[in-house]
Amino acid sequence: MQAWLYLTSVATDDDSPVTWWQPDGEPVHGTLQQAAVLTGQRLTLLLPAEIASHHRFEVPPGSGRWLQQAIHSVLEERLLDDPEQLHLARGPLQARRHCRLFALQRQWLEQLLERLASHGLNAERIHIDADCLPDDQPLALRCHHRWLIGGACQQRLALSDQALEELAPLLPDNLQRSQEEPWPLLTRGSAQAIDLRQGAFARRSPSRAPWPALLAILAVVCGAEVAQDLGHRWLLQHNTAQVTEASLALWQQRFPDEPRVIDLARQVQARAQHAGQPLQSLARRLDSLASQWVGSEGGATRIRRLDYQKAQGWTLQVNAPDFATLEHLREALAQQGANVQADSAVLAPDGVSARLKITD
Numbered sequence: 001m002q003a004w005l006y007l008t009s010v011a012t013d014d015d016s017p018v019t020w021w022q023p024d025g026e027p028v029h030g031t032l033q034q035a036a037v038l039t040g041q042r043l044t045l046l047l048p049a050e051i052a053s054h055h056r057f058e059v060p061p062g063s064g065r066w067l068q069q070a071i072h073s074v075l076e077e078r079l080l081d082d083p084e085q086l087h088l089a090r091g092p093l094q095a096r097r098h099c100r101l102f103a104l105q106r107q108w109l110e111q112l113l114e115r116l117a118s119h120g121l122n123a124e125r126i127h128i129d130a131d132c133l134p135d136d137q138p139l140a141l142r143c144h145h146r147w148l149i150g151g152a153c154q155q156r157l158a159l160s161d162q163a164l165e166e167l168a169p170l171l172p173d174n175l176q177r178s179q180e181e182p183w184p185l186l187t188r189g190s191a192q193a194i195d196l197r198q199g200a201f202a203r204r205s206p207s208r209a210p211w212p213a214l215l216a217i218l219a220v221v222c223g224a225e226v227a228q229d230l231g232h233r234w235l236l237q238h239n240t241a242q243v244t245e246a247s248l249a250l251w252q253q254r255f256p257d258e259p260r261v262i263d264l265a266r267q268v269q270a271r272a273q274h275a276g277q278p279l280q281s282l283a284r285r286l287d288s289l290a291s292q293w294v295g296s297e298g299g300a301t302r303i304r305r306l307d308y309q310k311a312q313g314w315t316l317q318v319n320a321p322d323f324a325t326l327e328h329l330r331e332a333l334a335q336q337g338a339n340v341q342a343d344s345a346v347l348a349p350d351g352v353s354a355r356l357k358i359t360d
Helices: 034-038 064-076 106-118 161-170 182-189 211-254 264-294 323-335
Strands: 002-007 017-021 028-031 042-047 053-058 086-090 098-105 123-128 138-143 146-151 157-159 176-178 302-309 313-320 339-348 351-359
Touching: 002 034, 002 182, 017 034, 017 182, 028 034, 053 064, 064 086, 064 098, 086 106, 098 106, 106 123, 138 182, 146 161, 146 182, 157 161, 313 323, 323 339, 323 351
Parallel strands: 002 042, 042 123, 138 176
Antiparallel strands: 002 017, 017 028, 053 098, 086 098, 138 146, 146 157, 302 313, 313 351, 339 351
16 A cells, blocks of 8 residues: 655654655654554655755756766856765656755665665655645745745755745745645645655565566577577488488489389398399309319310409309310300300410400
């Protein structure tokens, strides 16, 4: 529930007079210690205008990010106190040139907030009472035996009866004096008043466990991991499909008589095994023939060279005692199922030299 706490004097002890009220209730007058009944409520704190000085001035054009330094330079000419020892609370720039601010002792405000905290009170917003008058007209409001000057006029003051009369020539001619109940007006005007909760006195958001942020980060990381896996899987499938398509096209080009492709890997393996069988079969037959031939009438025959080329088959360079022995060798190879052609058979000093071409 919303409540307003009005400190009506500059004292900050437990017996300091205060007034508090709620939107639907009557104001209650008591002490700061008694105001502890407001613990746990959303609190707007109003301070007396006597504790702050109000300033309105023009900042140099083009101040930009150097606005704070420009404000300090202006205040050094107006204030007796060191601006570094003061708490400065400014309102928004008007027409990019005009600036309003309040200056008050930093230590006084620190002590007040510590006293409030000791009673369980924590103000969400802090305003100067004279700055909480409605801004629809220049207004002097009777409040706690003095006049609050504010509203649509440029001043923010708290004046006694005598001071008001003496300073009347310096105040707006259309200044309206009101002695109605101040609480509704202060409540309504606090919405646009300068909030002193700035700088070192700005409210800090309560620390919360970072679980939502951690869960969000974890979700993003997991999502990225899943997306990466899906991307890799799609890329692998896409490349596999391209390789398979290229392999199938090459297979159909090399073996147009092959029946339709059902399992390309197995068909390639079968084709490779079939292609290797003639070579292995012929090699075994030649080995068997050589064993038989050496143990029989061909013992005098010598194999000088044996070559193999995939496209041409075996080439056998031999020396035999005579043409009859060479013919017997050719016939024996033919009986093994090989296709034998004799080439370059010539007489040599030690018999006959010939080259045999052997294929399946």
